Amino acid sequence: MTVTDLSKKPLLLLDHVTMQFGGLLAVDDFTNEIREGELVGLIGPNGAGKTTVFNVITGIYTPTKGRIVFNGIDITGLRPYQITHLGIARTFQNIRLFSDMTVLENVLVAQHHVLSNPDADRILVKHGKPKKGHGRFWFWRAVTKIGYLKKEKEMVEKAKDLIKRVGLEKVMYEKASSLPYGEQRKLEIARALATEPKLILLDEPAAGMNPKETEDLMEFIKQIRKDFNLTVLLIEHDMKVVMGICERIIVMDYGRIIAEGTPKEIQNDPRVIEAYLGREWESV
Numbered sequence: 709m710t711v712t713d714l715s716k717k718p719l720l721l722l723d724h725v726t727m728q729f730g731g732l733l734a735v736d737d738f739t740n741e742i743r744e745g746e747l748v749g750l751i752g753p754n755g756a757g758k759t760t761v762f763n764v765i766t767g768i769y770t771p772t773k774g775r776i777v778f779n780g781i782d783i784t785g786l787r788p789y790q791i792t793h794l795g796i797a798r799t800f801q802n803i804r805l806f807s808d809m810t811v812l813e814n815v816l817v818a819q820h821h822v823l824s825n826p827d828a829d830r831i832l833v834k835h836g837k838p839k840k841g842h843g844r845f846w847f848w849r850a851v852t853k854i855g856y857l858k859k860e861k862e863m864v865e866k867a868k869d870l871i872k873r874v875g876l877e878k879v880m881y882e883k884a885s886s887l888p889y890g891e892q893r894k895l896e897i898a899r900a901l902a903t904e905p906k907l908i909l910l911d912e913p914a915a916g917m918n919p920k921e922t923e924d925l926m927e928f929i930k931q932i933r934k935d936f937n938l939t940v941l942l943i944e945h946d947m948k949v950v951m952g953i954c955e956r957i958i959v960m961d962y963g964r965i966i967a968e969g970t971p972k973e974i975q976n977d978p979r980v981i982e983a984y985l986g987r988e989w990e991s992v
């Protein structure tokens with residue numbers, strides 16, 4: 709049974725997507741449509757192909773076969789930065805932050821793509837650490853000082869506002885590496901939000917979290933979906949999270965979709981229990 713709300717506008721279509729690595733079909737004829745505002749879970753045993761689905765959506769890999777359409781645009785084969793521009797952001801299984809930078813600097817770096825590069829570089833040099841290759845900085849700063857100052861102010865205000873909205877204002881000037889794990893995850897999600905996505909892909913956001921952090925994360929994901937008008941696709945092994953917040957769940961095994969439905973339907977599906985939930989569900 710499908711649980712897709714057909715009154716919602718289609719946002720992402722994976723149309724017979726296949727990703728082959730040599731003789732291995734990591735993703736095999738994957739077809740699914742995600743509609744605006746949905747919160748969808750992607751689950752399955754280790755090696756089922758879940759992260760590869762994220763990698764083809766975000767342009768890390770070009771699918772061997774099939775087509776990916778986002779918001780009416782065929783994005784198959786586009787570069788990752790082009791896909792980010794169109795409104796897809798992601799987080800990774802292992803947290804990826806600039807550990808020596810503050811929370812604010814981390815968000816500013818993520819906003820980088822919104823501005824033309826010279827502007828973004830200059831703002832980063834001032835609010836973050838100077839990088840190599842910024843010799844043009846002083847020249848451009850003199851030439852475009854007024855526009856730059858305006859843009860800088862806007863960018864910093866925007867970053868601060870985002871940090872407040874995700875509840876990290878108390879640690880805005882702390883180094884990312886000094887934050888507790890749950891806050892590092894939030895910061896990673898905030899960095900994804902800084903690119904102003906329509907769709908966010910979260911790869912195992914609850915990995916390594918304690919039960920309290922996991923509870924907070926579940927609320928956080930529901931809250932940001934509402935506050936930022938997001939569509940969310942989530943890979944997660946923690947069944948409490950998946951069953952607790954997803955409206956629809958897609959189950960993969962050996963690269964293929966083996967089931968799709970509401971949390972209740974998935975929990976009672978014999979194919980899913982056999983391939984996956986039998987093991988995972990016992991631990992919930």
Ligand SMILES: Nc1ncnc2c1ncn2[C@@H]1O[C@H](COP(=O)(O)OP(=O)(O)OP(=O)(O)O)[C@@H](O)[C@H]1O
Binds near residue numbers: 732756758759
């Ligand atoms: N770049 C690559 N080259 C070769 N094989 C790959 C590559 N990326 C993934 N694979 C293989 O594709 C299969 C699917 O991997 P993938 O990481 O997508 O699974 P997953 O469902 O995300 O697993 P997990 O839950 O453990 O993260 C695995 O067998 C993996 O070894």
